[in-house]
Amino acid sequence: MSEDRWNTVLVLGGIRSGKSGFAESLVAGAPSVRYVATAAGGEDDPEWQDRIEAHQRRRPQSWTTEEVSREPALLTELLLSASAGETLLVDDLGGWVAAVLDPSRQPNDDEADVAALAAAVRDTAARVVLVSPEVGLSLVPLNPVGRAFTDALGTTNQALAAVCDGVALVVAGQPSWLKGSAAPVDAAAPIEAAPPVVASRPIAMATPSTPAPPPPPAQPPAEPPAEPATVVVPLTTPEPQPSAALSESTMMLPLVASGLTEIKPGMDLPLPNSDAGPDARERLTDLDLPGAGLGALAEAVEFAAATQNTTTPRAWSGVRVVVVTGSRAGGAAAGSDEADVERRIAETERGEGLLGRLAAQAGADISVLRTAPVGAMEDGPVTVEDAVETALRDGWKLADAAVDAGRDVILLAAIGTGAEAAATAVLAATTGAEPVATLPRVLVPGGRFDDAAWMVRCAAIRDALHRIRQEPRGATDILRQIGGLDVAVATGLLLGAAARRVPVLVDGPLGIAAGLVARDLASQTRHWCLLPESGTLALVKQGADVLGLTPVLQTGLDLGEGANALSVLPLLRTAISLAASSPVHPALLSEVGDDGLDEDTDDEIDDEDTDVDEDGPDLSFNTAAFNTVNFREPGA
Missing domain, CATH: 3.40.50.300 (P-loop containing nucleotide triphosphate hydrolases)
Structure with a gap:
């Protein structure tokens, strides 16, 4: 044993x-x-x-x-x-x-x-x-x-x-x-106190710090103030008290009052409703929408329905943009301008710059978490195990803070140096992908590609993968050897969001790398993730395919991590609002045909279910519930 x-x-x-x-x-x-x-x-x-x-x-x-x-x-x-x-x-x-x-x-x-x-x-x-x-x-x-x-x-x-x-x-x-149990808890072990955050800065908000009641789904978000206020969202949670549940053998997530005792493989996190999403997509065919309907945006409707456990999801009204920053030494950061990166981070903290403007337009607030610099992946492990554990917890607490503040969706973004190389190395180490085919080119100001810097990054990834060829490939091993603290924070955020049943919009290499690592800690996390826009990077597309994430849109945007998702977020919310507020087509309320009902079942429906009054049709009757399909499955 x-x-x-x-x-x-x-x-x-x-x-x-x-x-x-x-x-x-x-x-x-x-x-x-x-x-x-x-x-x-x-x-x-x-x-x-x-x-x-x-x-x-x-x-x-x-x-x-x-x-x-x-x-x-x-x-x-x-x-x-x-x-x-x-x-x-x-x-x-x-x-x-x-x-x-x-x-x-x-x-x-x-x-x-x-x-x-x-x-x-x-x-x-x-x-x-x-x-x-x-x-x-x-x-x-x-x-x-x-x-x-x-x-x-x-x-x-x-x-x-x-x-x-x-x-x-x-x-x-x-x-x-x-x-028995595959993850027994040691009753004699003391409950570990929550460690402090690695490094944090004030959180720039695009809306006032006192939250107002969320608007109805069909209404656009309120206009943000001209000068964004700055508030600090605490990232610490109260010390959990001992519980009898911790001394029992269980595979349930070891959480007490939002505190956690250990992050390790085999965590049991909740899953979205597997029926609500397909039912919501099926329901779209009955709505009174012109043309062919919502098209590719139906993917966002299905995702929102599954994560909200309803066939009529509401548009996200409280969006938190979590920006994780990080820096690396060695070849992974070749061609990066650290001064320019620091300028963009500072702008984001003030609610300015590209992310600040897009967040303000979407009525979202921004949380920035700075992580400590890490070493060169080609020379040895980029960080130590204790720092990885701390970073995972910090990411979890970021998710807790967003949910406790009333946010109903998290958008994961990143600014830093070497993140593309680290994400490429993670993809190669976990899936066997070829780094030279997935590493993004190095773009410098003026629209010029620095191919020499790209080759240095390729060499660093090659040497790092050769160095760890005989090393364990567990989640924390990958983070310690090549991933770094920013990937660890993003991984913890995905785990914490899944534990709190809040969806995450991922965008860019860091989010994909975090998804691959989080999958090996709790496979349920990927079901809480949505890729709003595929972007132009092969790294993102191939990693998303491994995770089973289908991009909602393919507009060809390449604005950086988080900005692509923020740009299309208003369109996603519009589609979800239309799906929730649009009535059933009048022809389906009184005729037998496309709604899937036959003469026998139609006679058994109460009159009140098909009445049309002055307020419009009653949407409480779900015709899709009468469509039954016999499924077979290979496993589950």
Whole structure:
């Protein structure tokens, strides 16, 4: 058994319960993972293939995939041959049971196959996480084939639960440990006090420090004052008091009154509502909008709906722009003008400059956090582990401060030197991307590219990756070796925002790098992130693809980190407001057709649901709720 007290874990859950995402979070800290896929067939089913591809996109490219769908004995052999240093994720056992029951294998001793698998799980030297559908709460199938499958899967789940170190049940994205725990908390360990912020400056606000009630979604933001006020938002939180919950074995996030005790791989953060987003997008087809509707902006509507847990999301009324600054020594900063960077940071702190003007136009406030300089990545680790831990906490507290101030969305921005090189190195180290294909060119004032500086940055990344080729690749290792404190602060911000259920608009290399690192600490964080504009950088596009982030717009803006998102933010809010305030098309209120209703169901609807009065149609009736689709899934 490993030092964190588990070697094998069985993760159970129903359809769309989030079991696969939770299982992936348990192995996120492993240097490498062998993903064992059991799904078979579906080559002629586009929807099935889309589900498989969605699973593939959210897995790190450093993971390897092995197929065991055709012969059940392959999984048993794979487990027995795995070595002590390996980590395996088997997703899921439903596919394995279907292969066991394949008519072409009958007659066969299916119980012997289950017993052999359980013995292999018990005897394997590797760390193994197995995902399996929970069928014990479903209705008894009406046909013999269905009953045989549920009986066999139930028997398999029981056999594996008996030999695994831990068993977790995931319901609506929330795991409960039925046996053991993959992240036990040491009851004897003292609760660590929240460390101080690395370095902070006053926060320049584009609106007065006393917040006014937010305007209705359909109204534009209030005009900001001509002279922005300056206020200081405290980044410290009260010392959490000891709680009995901290002495129990649990995978729930170790938070007490917004304080945290430890940031480590396998954190259990909440997920947005997986049904609200698609339902909101489906609802757009019924709205009384001219032409083809909102087009690409439907992505923003779906995201807002999922994160707000409603099919009629409201436009974001309280926006906080968090600007993280950092500087690096060595080749990563080649071609940078530190004096010019400092000028732009100072302007932003005063609420001036490009970010200040755009924030004022959007009715957003700005929080600037300065991080300490870090070393050259080609020479050795850029910072120390304690500084990384502190920076992660500082980022978490930035998210806490935004939520406590009533903000409903955070926009992550950055100003500094060497961030592009650091983000390129993080992308290469975590996904295997080629640095020379993703490192942005070095642009100097006057529209001129400094190719000599670009080559120096490439060399620094090459040397850094060569230096860490045999080093661990965990999240904190990446931050300490090549990422730096600004990436660590941004990572902590994404984790804290997910914990507080507030969405984050990412923009630029730093946000993408932070998303890649945060994914290995808690895979749920990426579901709270939106990429408003793709920009022009291959680094951002490739990193976003790995994270599964689809850019809402592709306008070709290249204004710097945070400015692209701020520029298109008013358009996103307009689209969300239209989706919330537009009525259903009158033709769909009285006719059978595009709304998906048939003659039988239409007769059963109360008259009050379809009445049209002087205030307009009643939007409380959701026609999409009557459209049912049977889904199959490869894992969750």
